[in-house]
Amino acid sequence: MSDPTLPIAVAAPPQLLHYSTGSSDVHVGTVSPAGLLMTLLGGLGAAALAALVAFFWVVFRLPLSLIGSLGAQSLIVGGALFWLFKRFKLRGSAAGLVLGIVCGLASAFFFHYGLYVRNVYRSHAEWTAQIERAKAAGDLRINPAYADWIEKHPFAAFDQFVFPLTGHHGFLGYIQLRAPKLAGLGIIQAVLVASVATFMGKKAATRPVCRSCSEWLQPPIEVAVLSVALAEPLVTAIQSDDAAEILRIHHLPGPFLAGGRVIARLHFCKRCSLRYVDVIARAPTGSSPQLGLTVISKETLDALRFEYSEPATVQPVLSEQPTPVGNTSEGTPE
């Protein structure tokens, strides 16, 4: 077991190990087409509902009209996406990004479409009232057929007013007509709602999941903190699920935590009880993580959780088998 090439008391060159200072490589699973479709439909439904809430907020001039309606609209779409992603097990940041943008923009569109429809009917009510007054007054300039047509076709009548001014029909013409007033606000609304929806959707979609049962993994718990110099043997031992080797690493004399630390974290699956461990490094210089989520046995987890009774001495004892100290009754290798 004595191996003179072990990196004891050696400040391992960070660039060799690609130390990271944070996030870990996560398994977020694949996107199922059915889940994607259900989330999209649900997200669009939420977008319409949010637009309706914002619409009535503005129309009835509820308090904080602008901020309140925008906030409510953003939170409804974002919250719905967060729930839908969880419900339909949607995974992957790209899915979160795209659906967030689509549903956010859809909600902004629905809102303005609602205002367009409202404008059509308000204008229509005004015009028909004028026609009725003219008829009652016996105004002979009214063409009865045209008056009748206007009364029966509110949208087409609105178009007759919008098209000559903008060169566009319907909603497009209306938006163009109102653009000078609405452009800034509409863009803010679309960006805000889409951003909140994207942020919340991605948050749900990028949580690591169990490769076996697709359940979301529990939040990580730190189970071992070691000197960064021991990162390489630690990663190798976890990869080979070698409890004995991990115990041995725990007992290696070395510069504990000098120059940075390497942290093994447990991500537990509640449903199928699989234990995942990843290894991240917190060192002065950082790049990518040491080890992505790796399934380990209970023995290896126990070995990782082993704690020193006191810090190891700096004195290198390479030629001897390290003697475990402290709690070794459990998880002791063969």
Ligand SMILES: [Zn+2]
């Ligand atoms: Zn599982």
